Amino acid sequence: MCWIAIIAVAGITLFMVWASADVGSGIYLKSLCRATTRDKVVALTFDDGPHAEHTPRVLDVLKEHNTPATFFVVGGNVERNPELVRRMVNEGHIVANHTYSHRGTLPISSYRRVCAELNRCNEAIATTTRRRTMLFRPPFGVTNPIIGRAVRELGLQSIGWSIRSLDTISHRSREEVCQRVIRRLRGGDIILLHDRCEDADKLARMIITQATSQGYRFVSLEELLNVKAYED
Numbered sequence: 001m002c003w004i005a006i007i008a009v010a011g012i013t014l015f016m017v018w019a020s021a022d023v024g025s026g027i028y029l030k031s032l033c034r035a036t037t038r039d040k041v042v043a044l045t046f047d048d049g050p051h052a053e054h055t056p057r058v059l060d061v062l063k064e065h066n067t068p069a070t071f072f073v074v075g076g077n078v079e080r081n082p083e084l085v086r087r088m089v090n091e092g093h094i095v096a097n098h099t100y101s102h103r104g105t106l107p108i109s110s111y112r113r114v115c116a117e118l119n120r121c122n123e124a125i126a127t128t129t130r131r132r133t134m135l136f137r138p139p140f141g142v143t144n145p146i147i148g149r150a151v152r153e154l155g156l157q158s159i160g161w162s163i164r165s166l167d168t169i170s171h172r173s174r175e176e177v178c179q180r181v182i183r184r185l186r187g188g189d190i191i192l193l194h195d196r197c198e199d200a201d202k203l204a205r206m207i208i209t210q211a212t213s214q215g216y217r218f219v220s221l222e223e224l225l226n227v228k229a230y231e232d
Contacts, residue, residue, distance in 0.1 A: 022141070023138060023141030023142075023143065023158075023160035023161070024160050024162075025143075027143075028143045028144050028145050028147065028148040029138070029143040029147060029148035029151055029152070029158050030158065031138075031143075031158040031159060031160035032157065032158070032159055032160065032190075032225050032227065033159075033160035033161060033162050033190060034162035034188045034189055034190055035187075035188035035190075035224045035225055036188060037187050037188045037224075038187060039187050039188075039217075040187045040214075040215050040216045040217060041187060041188065041216070041217050041218075041219045041223075041224060042185065042187065042188070042189045042190070042191060042211065042216050042217075042218060042219070042224070043068075043069075043070065043189070043190045043191065043218065043219060043220065043221050043224045043225075044062075044067065044068075044069040044070070044191050044193065044204070044207070044208075044218055045069065045070045045071075045072060045137075045159070045161065045190060045191060045192055045193065045221070046058065046069060046070070046071045046072065046193050046194060046195040046200070047072045047098055047137065047192065047193070047194050047195075047196075048072075048073075048074055048077075048098065048102060048194050048195070048196045049071055049073055049074070049077055049081075049084075049194075049195040049196055050071070050073060050077050050078065050081040050084040050085060050088070050195065051077070051081075051195055051196040052080070052081055052084070054195055054196060054197065054198065054200050054201065055071075055081070055084050055195045055196075055200075056084065056087075057200070057201035058195045058200050058201045058204055059084070059087060059088065059091060059093075060201065061201045061204045061205045061208070062091070062093070062204065063091055064205075065205070065208045065209075065212075067208050067218045068092055068093060068094075068218060068219065068220040069093050069094075069218075069220075070093065070094040070095075070096055070135070070159075070220065070221045070229075071085075071088050071093055071094070071095050071096065071195065072096045072097065072098035072135075072136075072137040072159075073085065073095055073096070073097075073098055073121070073125065074098050074099065074100065074101065074102045074121070075097075075099065075100035075101070075117075075120050075121030075122075075123075075124035075125070076100055076101055076124075078121070078124040078125060078128055079124050079128075082128045085125070085128045085129060086128060086129060089129045089131065092220075094133075094135065094220060094221060094222065094229045095125055095129060095131070095133060096125075096133045096135035096136065096137065096159070096229065097118060097121045097122055097125065097133050097135065097136040097137070097156065098121065098136070098137050098139060099117040099118060099121050099139055100116075100117045100118075100120035100121040100124065101117060102139050103117075103139075104139075104140070106138075106139055106142070106147070107142045107143075107144050107147065109146070110146070111146050111149065111150060114146055114147055114150040115150045115153075115154065118136065118150060118151070118154055118156070119154070122154075131230045131231075132230060132231040133156075133229065133230055133231075134155065134156060134157055134227075134228055134229060134230060134231055135156065135157055135159050135221070135227070135229055136151055136156040136157065136158050136159065137158065137159050137160070138151075138158060141160060141161075143158075157227055159190070159221065159225075160190070161190045161191065161192035162186075162188070162189045162190050162191075163181055163184050163185065163189050163190070163191045163192065164192050165177050165180060165181050165191060165192055165193050165203075166180065167193055167194055167197050167200070167203060168194055168197060174199050174202050174203045174206060175206070177203055178203060178206040178207050178210065181207050181211075182207070182210050182211065182214070185211060185214070185216065187216075188224070190221070190224070191207065193207075
């Protein structure tokens with residue numbers, strides 16, 4: 001009986017870890033991670049910005065290739081770089097919530113603290129762009145019952161991803177990261193990138209160029225998932 005109990009506890013623990021760490025699990029919070037489609041349409045998303053140095057270069061690449069993207073921004077970075085956020089909107093990109101501070105302690109925070117993080121980011125975006133976002137991406141893709149409750153009660157739609165590029169791993173070359181994305185690419189995919197990373201613009205250009213050469217078309221999350229990015 002002792003071993004049965006140990007195995008049962010271990011199984012429950014592993015399940016809870018998976019449910020929290022996998023943004024696509026849907027156990028605590030339903031996140032849209034890809035679209036079901038036969039068309040070769042995909043979406044680019046960027047997390048953690050805006051970054052004063054790297055984000056402008058990413059925006060230049062997107063403009064050059066006429067490619068829409070969604071930026072899941074950190075509220076504190078919005079306040080430090082409001083002109084970049086306004087540029088995102090002016091150039092046709094979606095700006096969405098990625099919490100105010102992107103603290104790693106969010107999963108162990110109280111409901112009040114989680115709500116404050118989401119609300120402060122929403123206010124930073126609204127003050128800067130005069131638009132109130134309806135989209136949210138949990139930092140690190142981690143969820144739990146408290147985060148799930150806060151997101152639902154604030155009326156936000158959680159967005160995940162189907163291709164994690166691993167572009168934040170420093171020893172990986174941009175070419176390696178690009179090939180990881182391209183090998184996995186299928187119609188309906190949502191690609192996760194980070195505009196705070198060095199050479200994020202080069203990576204974006206490589207992915208756009210190679211995906212386009214294979215017949216893929218980049219669309220906004222609104223078009224891909226049939227969701228609303230902003231309140232009316």
